[in-house]
Amino acid sequence: MASAKYKKPPQPPPLFTHTPDSLLKDTVRIINQSKALQDRIVKDVSPEHAEFQSVLQPFAQDDDRMSLETHIIGFYQAVSTDAKLRDASTEAEKKMDDFGIEASMREDIFKLVDSVFKKQQDDQKLDPESRRLLEKDHKGYIRMGLGIPAGPKRDRFKEIKKRLSELSITFQKNLNEEQGGMWFAPRELEGVPSDVTGDLKKGDEGTEHAGQLWLTFKYPDLFPVQKYCKNAETRRKVLVANENKCNQNIALFKEALVLRDEAARLLGYPNHATFRIEDKMAKTPKTVDDFLGDLRERLAPGGLKEIEKLKELKKTETGDADKYFLWDHRFYDTLMLERDFQLDQQKIAEYFPLQTSIDGMLKIFEELFGLAFVKLEAEDRNKISETGKGDDMLWHPDVQVFSVWDDEGEGSGFVGYLYLDLHPRDGKYGHAANFNLQPGFITENGTRRYPATALVCNFSKPTPKKPSLLKHDEVVTLFHELGHGIHDLVSRTIYSRFHGTATVRDFVEAPSQMLENWCWTPSQIKALSQHWSHLSPEYSQAWRESAGPDEKQPEASMPDDLIQSIVKTQHVNDALFNLRQLHFGIFDMMVHEPSTHEAIEELDASVKFNQLRHEISKLDGPEAMGEGYAWGNGQATFGHLIGGYDAGYYGYLSSQVYSTDMFYSVFKKDPMNAKEGRRYRHTVLEKGGSQDEMETLKQFLGREPSTEAFYKELGISS
Template sequence: MASANYKKPPQAPPLFTHTPDTLMTETETVLQRNKQLQDQIVKDVAVDKATFANVMVPFAQDDNQMSLQTHIIGFYSAVSTDSKLRDASVEAEKKMDDFAIDSVMREDIFQLVDAVYKKQKDDVKLDPESKRLLEKDHKSYIRNGLGIPAGSKRDRFKEIKKRLSELSITFQKNLNEESGGLWFSKEELDGAPTDLISGLKEGEKGSEHEGKVWLTFKYPDLFPVQKYCKVAETRHKVFIANENKCQENVKLFKEAIVLRDEAARLLGYPNHATFRIEDKMAKTPKTVDDFLGDLRKRLAPGGVQEIEVLKKLKKAETGDADKYFLWDHRFYDTLMLERDFQLDQEKIAEYFPLQSSIDGMLKIFEELFGLVFVKLEAEDRDAISETGKGKDVIWHPDVHLFSVWDDEAEGAGFVGYLYLDLHPRDGKYGHAANFNLQPGFINENGTRRYPATALVCNFSKPTPKKPSLLKHDEVVTLFHELGHGIHDLVSRTIYSRFHGTSTVRDFVEAPSQMLENWCWTPSQIRALSKHYSHVSPDFKAAWSEGASGKDQPTESMPDELIQSIVSTRHVNDALFNLRQLHFGIFDMTVHEPASHEEVEGLDASVMYNSLRHEISGLDGPEAEGEGDGWGSGQATFGHLIGGYDAGYYGYLSSQVYSTDMFYSVFKKNPMDGKEGRRYRYTVLEKGGSQDEMETLKQFLGREPSTEAFYQELGLS
């Protein structure tokens, strides 16, 4: 139980009281205030008098204040149940992006920033983070078109930037609001979990769908059917339909890759990948291509072997294994884990009720990083809300809110707010992600502004007889996203633009990927587990109903189940990583064309499917003579529109860094609090405020190495 010291945060949480009208008004006010500041500085500061103090500091402070509003303005599009508010959020994002493009292409402001840069880039009086701000801002103006001579080319570049912003926002909105699905009879869903089927919408009596259920493409529906449904034709239908959802995004994706290429060439780069990777850790597309190519070469033989073993399993089940299809893989992979490794996913899930799993995860972070998480119930939220109404500090009744503190040993100071939005609903972001709501930074008066961060996930909702139960892979996903949330909370930077996960894309996943290792450590699996019959008397009674007189399971997961999880970590690992390689190589291929004409003539759907077949070795409809244009997976690939363009390789390259950190520091004792705190202060606290390679070297005490990564994959 947290002491009273932890009940009264020094800063109120943000409010979520916007209407469509107030959202648009606030957006206009924020942008107008920033425009006035820009005009005032241009008016008041002569180029020869420009300094970091009179140009960069006012802009940085205004950026800090803007971020407290703009992140939330854009957040509604991912979580609001009000379609009009989501639409207003999307419209506001477009306005903000257009304004940002206009701002970063102002020649008069660039002249001031350029003067400061030339005068103070080597100024020993500037702290390192301020130097980084100056360098990044200066380069940003050039990368946003001010290196192009004024005139028609620069105008065209600006036009492209605005259209790309619009494409990105519309693409993600289409994904969030996708509401498709298929009707199936219960026989067609044979083998799928009964809990899933009982929770699906039923066809109305007298309609053509009477006796059937509606299966959506949301993850809690989609994955269990792909893993457990014994009817191959059902898995086939679901897989193909899911790959063809959001057809309106096909044209948007193609337009985006063509415009990105044109913009890069206007800036003098040979392609978009060269432009994007220049300021990441990898620096050049060749470094990325070599890394992906080497990994592909190492993984390919393992992929072939894994498919052969899975084909034998399929043949034993069906008598036919000429082909091993994309819609076969999750099913036979799951079957292999159950048969050969005694991995009973349903039984394992009984030990991972969502709420107790979250409690266990937070306890790990408390011990490791010296934190305290205090859940704020309705009356607590009333007490700290600026309006006196606790409902105003959450956006949906399902949302959980925590105040986060340093523990007594770390000084008992306030850290920030953590929100958990865990269940699917119409119009909500469909995957699992961490969203910064308000970054931390240093206020003008020298005090600290504390962050607020949100985990948005889509785990099945509890029922009266069962809590929401997580499969082990969902436990890993939740821990990963919580890792991003912790990164966001404990970061301490001067400027909001470097806060938390605001690092280069090929490093940002490393901290969370490293923490995934805790989900494969026996002692931590045990600590996270709690059989749902021990959660409440009602759940115990519900469990007893179907248990036919069996003894109640132990509260913590038994050793044999834990061992079954740990032993499967690298089963079919080559195929999993080849899937990641497919995404990464597709991303690089569409953003690294030899000429602009090549990208204009590219059929992205054909490229996506043909590369997947070549890299993974899994058969799609092309193996049955349908050609490569059968699906449009790229239209559902939000990462490549939402900031991971020419950057998806970062998931694999970050894995190199994360494995190196875990093996070197935490493998012997994952709960070493001393090292946990060193990791917190050396890596997580820095955010993007210094060069990420320098952060890694400071933590490791040496240059990073690929040795642990290849060793973990069995490829060293």
């Protein structure tokens, strides 16, 4: 990859040496410093003399400084193996959120901001990003209740905001700490790959679970069972149990819905969705509802056709296809890909060892965006760590860290730090996500502060005889999250407030979704692939021991016929996949735009979640067996709707409109066009949220975005 000359970054990496005590002490110190600044500005600056430079700018610079510590303080709850440190992180985040709510509801500060806003509406001296900061901050105070007259209603609003913060933190903590699972006899897991069952915990001899295997609800266990287990009853049990794994979140979710609706009505909005969408690209719930409704209407016929084909396959297997169940879908979808499209997922995974896939992806980003990634080994880390101990830069021994640079064509400057935390462990965040650890911004003395960003995923661990191998959908997931990481790294904004992925929620997924297309491009699949038996002499020997005596060692790169089997399945059962996304999006909108407050108080969210899934996805759940709709509580496992995507999950689908438009218009003919890659980097990724996202899109596309490519890609264009 990059040469050694890139290896001395101008800025040391962050440290992960906190203890539970230090975490809380740091939190109190940060809060006290920020509060002192607020008090000082209120004391020293009158509304008559308030200017951007005396009010907004010092507050923004304080936010910049705080973010260098607060993001990491809150990050521990997602990744630390120390339960006490996770608890301290959770407590610290609650303290920071409470302080943030108090600060954003200070009337004395709002008077200063309001004065600056009124004075500088027509002031051309402010640069565009500072003007955007002023407008967003001014609106933010109003949205935090300062448009409500002081008194009981405003006090109630503050109380609601604090409780909502608490609910969100507790909900996600419950998901992170979830330790559930089920015991199964090996015969009940027939069809599940041996590299999965071989890693499962075994019941102790002499106990009731002797000879049984413990299956957790973590992705590396859950998905292979849903895809490969031949026993339908096992698949049913696992699906139902997984939907009930965090039932302590049911009440938290319902309380959040009721409080969000009450808060929106206190502000004068008819519902929470109207409040949330006002500042997004869609602007109104009607725009969102029309988009989702139109998409549902277009996709429904295709979904029914796909189910009929899958039912035929089920009938050939079982002789009975009266129903097509939720726990059938991943299994028969996988079987169809194998039988009708010769897609052998296990064989494909052999060509995607995790580490070489990462190296290949970083190489793509190097060529496309003019970057260079340098993996920092122990010796390198020792040299640049502020403590002289390289391990102080990591929160867990599994973590990899890279220094990231511009290549020579881009000026050879430092870009930031990229961390990869890729395997599951107890107490860790259970999905795949990108976390900003430290944002980039321009410091008070005009120098650049460089970002640090982390990918947190849950791919299977390597064993002594086999590396961690990725299914193709996991390759897509990794590339997607790396896309967020690159967005975070290459952003160039004045303020941390707008850095990287800090865009509106119905745009933030678009850059990463666009990059997923590289995972379906034959030349890039070939470039990413390397058969695991070619990684080392030890792995070569291990492969030889597991293969038949006459079996020839596979080619180093994935053969073309296997690549074609991937490419031609990109849109197989696509309608059903998108109907699943529509179920989430429509449920999200429905629970956030009730007709009355009483309607949301009376709502049974579990019944509504399952009923909508049945109606939209067309798949049968236990309700089709006479069990009613109260059999599971999927919303209680759905972190998105409590963690920032409330009245915003539609963004995954609307962002796809933008991402498909960008790819088709600019990259489809030549995905590795370095000139366009750099233009994309500078026009879209660098901007972060520092300007209106629609303006960013128009600048890149040279026109208004269009839905044409999106509908064409789905095969449902009118």
